[in-house]
Amino acid sequence: MTKEPKKQLSKKEIRRKQKKRKKIILITEGVVLVLLLAALFVWQKIGMISFEDLDAEVNDLNEDTAEMMEEYTTIAVFGVDNRSNGNYESGNSDSIMVVNINNKTKEVKVVSVYRDTCMEVDGEGKLRKCNYAYNHGGIEQSVNMLNRNLDLEIDGYVAVDFYALADAIDALGGVEIELTSQEARIMNDSYIDLTASIIGKKSRHVSAGLQTLDGVQAVSYCRVRYTSGGDFKRTERQRTVLMKMVEKVQSASLSQLNDLINAVFPKVSTSFTLKEILSMASGVADYQLTGTCGYPFTKYSGNYGSKGNMIIPCTVESNVRILHAYLFETEEYTPSATLTSLSQTIVDFSGKDEDDAVDYGY
Numbered sequence: 001m002t003k004e005p006k007k008q009l010s011k012k013e014i015r016r017k018q019k020k021r022k023k024i025i026l027i028t029e030g031v032v033l034v035l036l037l038a039a040l041f042v043w044q045k046i047g048m049i050s051f052e053d054l055d056a057e058v059n060d061l062n063e064d065t066a067e068m069m070e071e072y073t074t075i076a077v078f079g080v081d082n083r084s085n086g087n088y089e090s091g092n093s094d095s096i097m098v099v100n101i102n103n104k105t106k107e108v109k110v111v112s113v114y115r116d117t118c119m120e121v122d123g124e125g126k127l128r129k130c131n132y133a134y135n136h137g138g139i140e141q142s143v144n145m146l147n148r149n150l151d152l153e154i155d156g157y158v159a160v161d162f163y164a165l166a167d168a169i170d171a172l173g174g175v176e177i178e179l180t181s182q183e184a185r186i187m188n189d190s191y192i193d194l195t196a197s198i199i200g201k202k203s204r205h206v207s208a209g210l211q212t213l214d215g216v217q218a219v220s221y222c223r224v225r226y227t228s229g230g231d232f233k234r235t236e237r238q239r240t241v242l243m244k245m246v247e248k249v250q251s252a253s254l255s256q257l258n259d260l261i262n263a264v265f266p267k268v269s270t271s272f273t274l275k276e277i278l279s280m281a282s283g284v285a286d287y288q289l290t291g292t293c294g295y296p297f298t299k300y301s302g303n304y305g306s307k308g309n310m311i312i313p314c315t316v317e318s319n320v321r322i323l324h325a326y327l328f329e330t331e332e333y334t335p336s337a338t339l340t341s342l343s344q345t346i347v348d349f350s351g352k353d354e355d356d357a358v359d360y361g362y
Contacts, residue, residue: 054271057144058153059336068328069153073101076143078134078159094162095238096130098146100327106286109327110242112235112294118310118350119149120342127349129310151320151339156271160264163199166215167263172256174212175244181208182227191220232294232362239292246289297322298357312350314357316343
């Protein structure tokens with residue numbers, strides 16, 4: 001069988017093929033260039049973050065509980081009031097949150113831990129308000145405290161200077177909040193001018209009603225404590241601002257997201273690696289904030305002498321059962337021996353058990 005002679009292409013056809021091949025090469029190079037620029041952008045932004053190792057202690061958890069937790073990513077988040085951006089080794093943890101992500105459904109739940117909650121803070125039996133741990137032992141002691149008092153296995157932490165919140169909110173164009181007359185008055189009298197001075201930003205006083213708060217005003221709103229509800233209401237305000245920010249982020253432009261990253265990332269410390277952050281970030285569009293609440297759920301607030309006013313979980317064990325049902329959607333949780341013992345210790349110290357819980361409305 002003889003081969004048919006190869007068809008000779010005309011000069012016009014040759015030029016057309018060359019042009020097409022060049023176009024394909026240019027498109028390919030363009031895609032590669034875009035990907036490289038995107039990678040460089042991400043690397044540059046990630047480079048702003050301070051990475052720290054975390055060697056956390058965990059209670060001897062029931063095997064089923066430990067396996068169930070592997071289906072979630074549990075993050076401790078600390079809002080640090082240290083008056084000095086970038087220093088995360090000490091200072092007051094003005095905000096303590098546990099963020100729980102269902103790795104399968106991408107549902108996210110947030111729990112504010114009231115900073116006056118009575119907890120065992122150092123692994124040696126010392127009972128104090130839970131924000132004591134950060135101020136006296138830094139991040140590691142705080143994460144250990146949460147694991148020990150809540151029977152958790154926290155995967156990592158994020159600490160951010162509390163005042164970075166102002167820059168983040170400004171980058172997003174503010175957040176809409178309904179203010180009561182009492183909240184507006186206290187913000188104007190005690191917080192806005194002071195916060196503006198500390199951050200170095202200009203702001204203005206607010207009025208009651210629906211307001212678009214700038215960064216200084218929103219931080220001031222989060223700091224308000226001396227209204228009805230006290231710290232319970234304060235942490236609720238923080239969660240409200242967080243939810244409003246999530247809403248704004250989901251509809252933010254690329255320039256707003258860039259401003260947000262530039263504002264917040266330099267003021268962040270975390271134990272998550274670059275690979276872990278990129279893995280979580282790749283699915284960020286799928287995340288849904290499905291619930292927020294405060295801990296403890298059943299409680300008593302009272303004065304305990306030199307330890308000050310404390311919030312007593314009534315009891316630790318029953319509260320942690322509720323917590324695990326909420327975060328992990330299971331009724332099968334079995335408290336560890338450490339938690340059971342700690343729960344009884346706090347009952348003995350406070351004289352309060354489940355029958356002494358008071359409904360504060362939060």
